[in-house]
Amino acid sequence: MPYFDAASAAPLHPVARQALLASLDEGWADPARLYREGRRARLLLDAAREAAAEAVGCRPDELVFTPSGTRALHDGIAGALSGRRRVGRHLVVSAVEHSAVLQSAAALEAAGGTFTEVAVDRTGRVAPGGYAAALRPDTALAALQSANHEVGTAQPVAEVAEECRAAGVPLLVDAAQSLGWGPVEGGWSLLAASAHKWGGPSGVGLLAVRKGVRYAAQGPADERESGRAPGFPDLPAVVAAAASLRAVRQEAAAEAARLRELVELIRARVPRLVPEVEVVGDPVRRLPHLVTFSCLYVDGETLLHALDRAGFSVSSGSSCTSSTLRPSHVLRAMGVLSEGNVRVSLPRGTTREDVTGFLDVLPGVVASVREQLGAPSGPAPSEAAAQAGAELVVDSLGKRCPIPVIELAKVIGEVPVGGLVTVLSDDEAARLDIPAWCAMREQEYVGERPAETGVAYTVRRRV
């Protein structure tokens, strides 16, 4: 049964499993103790730190193990901000960072600091100069992912690091999605990562802080991990994380090339197999194993369930799948369609048959979800009921994504070319998906205005 959500959590790599089992017997004692069990644990911990530091490209004493990638980001950002508190309390992040970074920014703001989000283009990439423009004299820290977790776009880390270096601001890189594929290039100051993204166990994050970077760990003092990660270390998991990082790196070049081909296959075939689809993310500068596309007139949750029944595990940034009813902040920042969003991230070892099997079932699954929702069947609007000068109002209040877009698509043919359709919606996704639909369908998005209830989105028919 193909599992295509490696970007959430990769299945345990065989080397990780083997190292975990071996160190259950050798690595349960306290590495801070002087007796033989403690000394054995200390040897394992030291060796794991050396192996992980080599893969990261830092000194062992610059690297600590945290309980997760999220904690590495939370603690790393808080420690770096505090270390430069005299400079100021301003943080620069991209608009498409992992929620752990954006929530750290929100926590900073709640505590009286400020942050700036650097915008991305339609591929999800920050513009050259974007960080340079956002840096201020009171900027304590900048943070940028090495590659985006939802659409796979690689970020220009080395260039941004250079912009930060010129301004004297440390750059923290969230390397969670890319570290298994290779070290992060460029002059970063801090780096965070997460073992279960590369096939290591859960429960292990990495936090590297370059010598010379001002850093003040927050929270109660604790002697573990150079005072940067409190609590008894989960040594078997740490050992498994380091061993598997080394193992996946050895296979990385060959596996990346293989998976990149499979991803190319999906990128090329999906738009031909499924009508009204937008493939998102940078087509070239990207993670090798991840591809994301969105399907018009499709409810993300229904689509995931249907694919799950067909045997494929994928994830989605559609608002329709989330309890918050908000579309992914990444898709929103990119300004691309969020409805019917599917992220396919291939674990190592995925076969061509797994992918072609997915491509075989996808068109039927999308068509059946569209049929259930009463989506328009043809790609072009009917002109049957067109009336010159007409303006049409569609009341979609109380209806959730993708219904507002489906209703818009159904009635656009009822106004003449040049006529207006206004959709009333109180669904947060409409703000993203109605303009995205217009771009995909070559209609003109006129704009939005507050309505008595919800928001009125107006579209001018062009074709």
Place this chain on the structure above:
Amino acid sequence: MPYFDAASAAPLHPVARQALLASLDEGWADPARLYREGRRARLLLDAAREAAAEAVGCRPDELVFTPSGTRALHDGIAGALSGRRRVGRHLVVSAVEHSAVLQSAAALEAAGGTFTEVAVDRTGRVAPGGYAAALRPDTALAALQSANHEVGTAQPVAEVAEECRAAGVPLLVDAAQSLGWGPVEGGWSLLAASAHKWGGPSGVGLLAVRKGVRYAAQGPADERESGRAPGFPDLPAVVAAAASLRAVRQEAAAEAARLRELVELIRARVPRLVPEVEVVGDPVRRLPHLVTFSCLYVDGETLLHALDRAGFSVSSGSSCTSSTLRPSHVLRAMGVLSEGNVRVSLPRGTTREDVTGFLDVLPGVVASVREQLGAPSGPAPSEAAAQAGAELVVDSLGKRCPIPVIELAKVIGEVPVGGLVTVLSDDEAARLDIPAWCAMREQEYVGERPAETGVAYTVRRRV
């Protein structure tokens, strides 16, 4: 090779190992996802939470899994303090809490709050009414361990909980050392524990927060674990923790009775086998598996190394073993001897032969360490050189524990009964160990005063 440091970390229980292995295959995916791997992970997580909650004696929705016991304490204390910030910023703790609690108190103070340490008696137990007297109108939280991690003394949790309830103050119980032996009695409000103390894996702590307790999680927002423990859960470890907690509880009554007998054997025999020993901690109201004693004229680090060479792994609260050069805060709060301190904590399954083997080697090991250090060989001071009215000054500046006490013991016989000996020392442990030596040797401890360098400790010879 007997390992006697279960209070640091217990070897993995067979049930934990089994559950961990089983859930490596079933529990690696994200339990928040909708596909089958996610649903399986969610089932495992829910079942683990139910089992752990049952063992704790709370509702499943009151319990979250944290990455360690330390994090459970750090986060639980911070969350409870913040939840009652309007009441005030005062925290009450006992003087013998785990460092994670005391460091949380220090962090509160650094942030502008205050805390009160409730004293303990010579057994390490807080007095009835001690918490009631410390509670104030601005007390946001009180914290008390269920049993002490260094000397095993059980605390009167139910009585203190009642004192707190009467004052309307929530009580957080650190149950790290006792949860494997049984639930914590009494009306606690929050509870923290650590799986690797009961034979579960590293990487799992428990934090229970009773419904109705005001609580505001600190740090960046995160949806995991009811917003109380950020980061991807280490599900295999969580499953193993819950399964092993259930397993050790089933064996607890029988195993406690068995280990209590072995501990009684050590408590009774050590003072007979080794001269100049103080067994510390409450002799009755105590953990079943833990016993602590201190040996005069012995350097803790040398003793641990010698015991390690003889095949026994124990720990020590002596300053001589620690990089901080400070004796254990627990022994200090109790006012008992810290030099030559040995904590024996028996893991489940320890045999009578393991313990008698330890008792066989201990006298010789202690004697050889004392001989290396030139400790006085007889228990009573020689009166050979006694001079009426003499006052003797011993300069032990720059010498570390146990040398100052050894030098004191060597010269006490040189003054007549009623005469004074003053020891000059800059070793932090002397403050604790010289009065403790006086109590053990029935000499009179006159007091301390600042000297030009270090501190002058004065003793009057009584016997």
